Amino acid sequence: MAPKRTKNKAPSADPQGMFAGMVVFLIENSVQSRRLQIWKQKLEQMGAKIETHLSKKVSHVFAMSSDALFHHVDKDQLARFKGHVLLYQWLEDSLAAGEKVSEHLYILKVDPEGEDVPDKNPKLEAANRNSSIHGEQSHCKRIKSSPEEIKHTNEESKGDIETNTASGLSNNEPNSPSSVTSGPEIPSTLDKDVGTPTSSLPYSPPDLNKDITEIFGKLINIYRALGDDRRSFSYYKAIAVVEKLPFKIESADQVKNLPGIGKSLQDHIQEIVTTGKLSKLEHFETDEKVRTISLFGEVWGIGPATALKFYEKGHRALDDLKSDNSLTNVQKLGLKYFDDIKTRIPRNEVQEMESLLQKVAEDIVSGVVVVCGGSYRRGKASCGDLDIIITHPDGKSHKGFLQKYVKRLKEMKLLREDLIFSTHSEEGTDQGVDTYFGLCTYPGRELRHRIDFKVYPRDIYAFGLIAWTGNDVLNRRLRLLAESKGYRLDDTGLFPATHGSGSKRGARGTTSLKLETEKEVFDFLGFPWLETYERNL
């Protein structure tokens, strides 16, 4: 039986859900019960807490209209309420958009004289409208669309791609990258977080509390380098929570009830907001051992344990390692091409290599589908490496492909050195995903780049595509969402969470749900569709 998590009944709240941290009070007056049901579920599912009365903890009150509002709650009580009073439409629109939309259009005046209309600052309204996912304004007063309707229209507009053809392969998916490329181009500012329409909302979250998240971010890397992934992950989750706060934290009290923030992190936050720094981090950053181990750990093939071993042997610089005879092959490569591998690849070069790779692949097996995933597919201006996802529409020609492909690519000197080469689907009956990790070069150059190939059987291709396109945050959300609905999601499929009984990854017998395209997976999970370039969460 299932170990512990996932109970189907109350979907476990996603601590990173878009409504995380919200404490809401719902005015049920004049709300269709069916709809209310959905809202409650969504709210809890995405991290909000629902209060049964207008307590002090409540941060948001929702009502159908001001009439419903004043009918149901005492005016004075309301007047004392300091939180936000919004129309349910805000929920609808946020759910449709996949993130919290600006509240400005949905604010209900608490003042009894006020009307049923939300605040209308022309400037704000215009701005919001532009950035709204579906250009149409979502006005209040009249709630026309049910959640389903919204969802439908929303997808209709983008979903066309899926309706495609070609052997029913999710194909078009392979096309999306190119559409990204030729589409509204990504500002070549860094490669941070640009180009996502959603991130350009006028009142987007950014930066308040940046001081805190930056420091936590450094701790994430430090703990990871030291091998304490669990602790590292805690900081990771905390960042997600803090980033969503709509206000600047000024005292630890403001975060004491947030999920993922316990005693220790509260103290850290307290220190950061009062002193502007964290002594713990300062300590780490000046500690030679920590710095050395972090550096060594950046070498491909060297993890926390090996880094520590080298440190204890007295090594302090990368040059010291080169003469160490205990280096493994891949570590030698990682060291030799340390700078190369860290050098980011301009988007246009990735694009050229993708076409080249497609051409070569087609030459080996006609019809094979080759897509460059990762940050490239998400539209970034530069990429740290190449993630190549491969499949074949006929469901079988992918077998044995990777071997020949790698051989050919080596002959043409595109692939240079191997790091890992596993292939089990070679002739096997199977489901296995062939994998290759290595170093490659752009035609005519010597600069090494990391490149990964993943060959998926056509029937689980969509899962591989999603997983390898990322980003990490999205993958985690999808996985949690799947979990909350009684499934387990990974890059090889979506499985009913019948745990103990043998739903090991890809295990024969347990087959993944048949979802042929990325969109079908998003839909199935009830996650708002995101174009590839919108997945930089």
Add this chain to the structure above:
DNA sequence: TGGCAATACTG
């Protein structure tokens, strides 16, 4: 106090 994803390759 134990779990926090799970799995495949290298040496």
Add this chain to the structure above:
DNA sequence: CAGTAT
């Protein structure tokens, strides 16, 4: 089997 990587 430990360590590493995705």
Add this chain to the structure above:
DNA sequence: GCCA
């Protein structure tokens, strides 16, 4: 680190 947090949480059940």
